[in-house]
Amino acid sequence: MTIPTQSDNSEKRQKTTGGIIVATGWSSGENEPHPLLKMGSITAVKRIVLTFQQVGISPIVIVIGYEAEKIEHDLADYGVIFLLDEKYETSQMFDSAKIGLSYLLNKCDQIIFNPVSILMFTPETIKKMMECGKKLLSPSYHGKTGHPLLISSELIPEILKYNGNTGMRDAIKNIGVERQWIDIDDEGILHDADDIDRSNQLLKKHNQLILHPFVRISIEKEFMFFNSKTKLLLILIEDTHSVRSACKHIALSYSKAWNMLNELEHELGYTVVERKHGGKNGGKTYLTKEGTEFLKKYQQFEQNVRKYAKDEFVRLF
Structure with a gap:
C-alpha cells in the first residue's frame, strides 16, 4: 500500500x-x-x-x-x-x-x-x-x-x-x-x-x-567541564550502570571518563554519580538525583539553543 x-x-x-x-x-x-x-x-x-x-x-x-x-x-x-x-x-x-x-x-x-x-x-x-x-x-x-x-x-x-x-x-x-x-x-x-x-x-x-549550523555547546568556569561528550557519558551510565560499558559505546578511555566525572563533580560542588562496590555481580554506578536533574536541564538547554540556532540559520541564510 x-x-x-x-x-x-x-x-x-x-x-x-x-x-x-x-x-x-x-x-x-x-x-x-x-x-x-x-x-x-x-x-x-x-x-x-x-x-x-x-x-x-x-x-x-x-x-x-x-x-x-x-x-x-x-x-x-x-x-x-x-x-x-x-x-x-x-x-x-x-x-x-x-x-x-x-x-x-x-x-x-x-x-x-x-x-x-x-x-x-x-x-x-x-x-x-x-x-x-x-x-x-x-x-x-x-x-x-x-x-x-x-x-x-x-x-x-x-x-x-x-x-x-x-x-x-x-x-x-x-x-x-x-x-x-x-x-x-x-x-x-x-x-x-x-x-x-x-x-x-x-x-x-x-x-x-545537508547545509546546517553545527553548534557545540559547553559549560565552563575557568575551563570547560561539561559538553556533549560528557552528556553522552552520563546518559550511558544511567543506561548501563557501568562506566566501563559506557566508555565502550563512545570510544572513551576508562581513565579519561573518570577524570571527566571527577572534574564535573568538583566544578558543580555535588556528587553526580554514585558508586556501589562489591556484590557477586560487581559494583555498579548510578546517577544521583542531583546528577539526573543536571542532565535533564542541560538537555533542555541544548535543545533550546539548537532550535534557536536552526531557526536563525533558516531566517538569515
Missing part, C-alpha cells in the same frame, strides 16, 4: 526517533562498501549521520566491526553511540541490525534503519517518513523500493525473534504487520556507493541539502 505524504503533524512531532546505521564494513557474501569510503570530502557513514541529525534523530547507533577504531575516530565529535558486532566477518546485515534494535528497544518510539551503502537520501525524505505515523514504512521512487526503513519500536520484539537466514525483508514479513510505502521524489533512496557515477551526480545536491 502506498500512502500520501501529508499527515497530522501535531501528533507526529511528539514521537521520538532513533537511528541505526549498519557500518560493519564487512558482510559475508555481499559486496558492501566500506563506511570510511569518501563521498565528497566526508565519509559515507558521516554523511548519513549528518542527514539523520538534520531531522533530530537521536540516539544514533552505529553498528561497527571492520576497522572499528577508525570509524570511532571519524565520528568522535558527533554524539553517536557505537555497538560492536564481534562476529562481523561472518554476520549478515540482519544480524548486525538486531544488535542495534536490541539496544534501542524501549528508548524511542520509532527507528530509522539504514545500511551504510545507501547514503544519498535527503533530510526531507526522512522527515516525511518520521511524520507519517506508520508502523512499518519504506520510501519509493518511481515504484522502486529504497532505503531507509522506518520501524515502530513496538515491532522490535517480534523482529528480534526471527531466526531465519533471509534477512530483514523476511523478518518484517514474519511479524504480521503490513509494510507501507511513501512516494518520494528522491532517487537517493535507491543508489548505493557502488554506483559511483550516479552518486557523484547526486553529491552536489546532497551537500546543499
